[in-house]
Amino acid sequence: MPVTDATRIDRVPVRQRLAWREALVVASVAESASARTLVLGIDGWDEHCAGQHLDVRLTAPDGYRATRSYSLSSGPGEVPQITVERVVDGEVSPFLVDEIEVGESFEVRGPIGGYFVWEPSDAPLVLIGGGSGLAPLRSIWRAAADHPPPVVIGASARSVDRLIYGDELQSLGATVQLTREAASGYRAGRIDRAVLDDLLACAESEVDTTDAVVFVCGPTNFVEHVATLLRAAGVRPDAMRLERFG
Amino acid sequence: MATRGFQGRARTSDGRVPPGQHVTDDFPVLTAGPTEFVETSEWELTVTDGIVTSTFDWDRLHELPMESITTDIHCVTHWSKFETRWRGVPIEALFDAADVGDFDYALVSSYGGYTTNLPVTDLIDRDAMVAVEFDGAPLEAEHGGPARLLVPHLYLWKSAKWLSGIRLGDDEDQGFWEAAGYHNYGDPWSEQRYASD
Numbered sequence: 551m552p553v554t555d556a557t558r559i560d561r562v563p564v565r566q567r568l569a570w571r572e573a574l575v576v577a578s579v580a581e582s583a584s585a586r587t588l589v590l591g592i593d594g595w596d597e598h599c600a601g602q603h604l605d606v607r608l609t610a611p612d613g614y615r616a617t618r619s620y621s622l623s624s625g626p627g628e629v630p631q632i633t634v635e636r637v638v639d640g641e642v643s644p645f646l647v648d649e650i651e652v653g654e655s656f657e658v659r660g661p662i663g664g665y666f667v668w669e670p671s672d673a674p675l676v677l678i679g680g681g682s683g684l685a686p687l688r689s690i691w692r693a694a695a696d697h698p699p700p701v702v703i704g705a706s707a708r709s710v711d712r713l714i715y716g717d718e719l720q721s722l723g724a725t726v727q728l729t730r731e732a733a734s735g736y737r738a739g740r741i742d743r744a745v746l747d748d749l750l751a752c753a754e755s756e757v758d759t760t761d762a763v764v765f766v767c768g769p770t771n772f773v774e775h776v777a778t779l780l781r782a783a784g785v786r787p788d789a790m791r792l793e794r795f796g
Numbered sequence: 797m798a799t800r801g802f803q804g805r806a807r808t809s810d811g812r813v814p815p816g817q818h819v820t821d822d823f824p825v826l827t828a829g830p831t832e833f834v835e836t837s838e839w840e841l842t843v844t845d846g847i848v849t850s851t852f853d854w855d856r857l858h859e860l861p862m863e864s865i866t867t868d869i870h871c872v873t874h875w876s877k878f879e880t881r882w883r884g885v886p887i888e889a890l891f892d893a894a895d896v897g898d899f900d901y902a903l904v905s906s907y908g909g910y911t912t913n914l915p916v917t918d919l920i921d922r923d924a925m926v927a928v929e930f931d932g933a934p935l936e937a938e939h940g941g942p943a944r945l946l947v948p949h950l951y952l953w954k955s956a957k958w959l960s961g962i963r964l965g966d967d968e969d970q971g972f973w974e975a976a977g978y979h980n981y982g983d984p985w986s987e988q989r990y991a992s993d
Contacts, residue, residue, distance in 0.1 A: 568990050568992050568993070572797070607816075608799040608802040608804065609797060609798045609799050609802065610798065610799070610802055610803050610804045611798050611803075612807075613798075614804045614807055615804075615815075615816070616802075616804050616805070616818060617816040617817075617874050618874055619873060619874065641804060641805045641818065645801070645802055649801055649802075650799075650801065654799075654800050654801070655799075656799045656802075657797060657799070662977075662990065664976040664977055665828055665973075665976055770824060770825045770938075774825070774831060774938060777830040777831065778830070778831070780830075781830060787829050787830050787908060787909075788829075788909070790829065790830060792827070792828070792829060792830060794824070794825055794826060794827070
């Protein structure tokens with residue numbers, strides 16, 4: 551197998567110095583039974599690229615610190631937002647989902663990341679997210695709202711009460727799969743080859759090309775599963791952007 | 797600046813966790829692209845210094861001396877995993893067998909196109925190896941099998957999965973994440989995550 555040239559992949563370098571700065575919680579939105587979006591006030595915030603993340607740092611009274619990365623779920627021109635899913639027995643996510651209140655603050659640095667990033671182009675766009683993996687994809691579909699390429703969205707969640715951005719997904723005509731529950735208006739089961747074939751056909755039917763760019767984000771098993779199916783469906787590895795959550 | 801109301805987990809005070817990291821018992825998968833599936837019958841590793849080029853197939857790799865190590869590993873995405881067990885060929889033995897010259901820098905490449913750069917001293921003076929086993933079993937594809945680079949003292953993006961090539965030279969060319977703004981060296985204890993750290 552020949553070694554391909556990784557420099558083909560477009561990347562956005564991290565240019566500015568990544569200093570920690572204060573992020574004030576200015577609003578919060580419950581997105582599901584286990585996730586909420588924090589709307590952040592950050593002095594001197596610049597536009598981010600759709601798909602980038604923030605590093606979040608929490609500091610205890612004795613100086614102990616915990617750091618995690620969270621995808622930005624807001625569009626590039628919007629006030630920065632992160633959507634956090636509560637991880638059972640987690641250290642940082644329960645604090646961000648259940649405890650921190652509007653008017654309180656923590657530290658962040660970023661935006662960060664140059665790989666899982668959508669750069670405006672005319673290529674058809676397919677976004678496939680599992681669980682809170684929809685967070686960076688929301689940033690991308692909002693960024694792509696004014697662009698001509700069709701944006702096709704596939705979402706997967708365990709159940710209706712665990713689905714984030716349900717109304718927005720519906721208005722965008724997303725295909726939503728529920729893996730652990732049957733409910734009207736949703737498809738049952740995992741995303742499989744037939745679902746992917748439909749999504750790809752949908753993206754490519756409106757333009758005279760087959761070079762859709764596919765972004766996949768979610769838990770590791772979900773991303774591995776979808777990426778394997780995409781390869782079998784003929785999507786080139788360099789046309790995929792994958793982001794796995796632990 | 798303390799974060800009001802945040803207490804955090806029980807403290808680990810034995811100095812084993814680098815700054816900004818937390819310990820996990822899982823083995824998360826972090827890869828830029830899709831998992832590569834390379835059969836051992838197809839797998840080859842090419843080592844070159846621009847003058848001498850040696851290719852190792854699976855059998856030739858297994859003729860080299862192997863070592864087992866137990867080590868902590870640290871991913872730039874903030875998780876660390878303790879006492880992971882690996883078996884493989886130390887890079888020094890690989891370079892001896894390849895008969896390559898003495899150069900300062902290495903650019904490592906993977907099946908699928910991934911690259912990363914390291915100083916050669918970090919490959920031969922510490923515990924770096926071409927790893928073929930994890931936890932007593934053949935290394936799984938999603939963790940870089942059949943063979944990956946393992947450089948346990950640096951952030952794990954330096955430990956290229958699906959290892960296919962090591963190119964030595966006088967100059968340091970940047971790899972995939974390094975060119976994308978991640979730190980050129982990646983020492984977890986100095987928290988060298990991004991280029992400006």
